[in-house]
Amino acid sequence: AQSVAQPEDQVNVAEGNPLTVKCTYSVSGNPYLFWYVQYPNRGLQFLLKYITGDNLVKGSYGFEAEFNKSQTSFHLKKPSALVSDSALYFCAVRGPGAGSYQLTFGKGTKLSVIP
Amino acid sequence: NAGVTQTPKFRILKIGQSMTLQCTQDMNHNYMYWYRQDPGMGLKLIYYSVGAGITDKGEVPNGYNVSRSTTEDFPLRLELAAPSQTSVYFCASTLGNSYEQYFGPGTRLTVT
Numbered sequence: 001a002q003s004v005a006q007p008e009d010q011v012n013v014a015e016g017n018p019l020t021v022k023c024t025y026s027v028s029g030n031p032y033l034f035w036y037v038q039y040p041n042r043g044l045q046f047l048l049k050y051i052t053g054d055n056l057v058k059g060s061y062g063f064e065a066e067f068n069k070s071q072t073s074f075h076l077k078k079p080s081a082l083v084s085d086s087a088l089y090f091c092a093v094r095g096p097g098a099g100s101y102q103l104t105f106g107k108g109t110k111l112s113v114i115p
Numbered sequence: 116n117a118g119v120t121q122t123p124k125f126r127i128l129k130i131g132q133s134m135t136l137q138c139t140q141d142m143n144h145n146y147m148y149w150y151r152q153d154p155g156m157g158l159k160l161i162y163y164s165v166g167a168g169i170t171d172k173g174e175v176p177n178g179y180n181v182s183r184s185t186t187e188d189f190p191l192r193l194e195l196a197a198p199s200q201t202s203v204y205f206c207a208s209t210l211g212n213s214y215e216q217y218f219g220p221g222t223r224l225t226v227t
Contacts, residue, residue, distance in 0.1 A: 032214055041221075042221075043218030044158075049215065102148070108155075
């Protein structure tokens, strides 16, 4: 079965500094990987995905993610953090099988950007 | 487009009561999903549907039922509510050839 691990429950970063939110995955076959963001009292919003191609994927709001097959990682990055980036971030991997559009989510990482 | 809408936003149930959480999408998506989100636990898939008339169990289906009579609607039924069903419930949808799920705003349910 596929799984996703987000090793940090919380990440704190100063405004203007680069940020990284970590994600590692386990899945049979080629991984389809995703990042979602959740603001307080809201549903999840799609940020970016890796299906195939370049290992560096660019997404919404200036976020990008780096796929590393050898380390089975898909870390989310942003060169310069904004206070408005403070939210809960979820990494997800597509599940296998007939219902292949299912997603398995990590537990989430709370990002706090300090002014 | 309104996207994915969910009603109600909040609900308090007594143990043993039943209710239906409503979910509607206006994007003509064929796939729809129900998740529950518990603090520190991420999202767990309850049920999903690949089209009208077709539903299947996810990771945590016990205590829930679904139906999909139209493309737009995917209600989630709770029978005999239990405190363990206290959670935030999210509905989501996607087109079959896209992997980006669109989420509703959620329903916060408390069972006491």
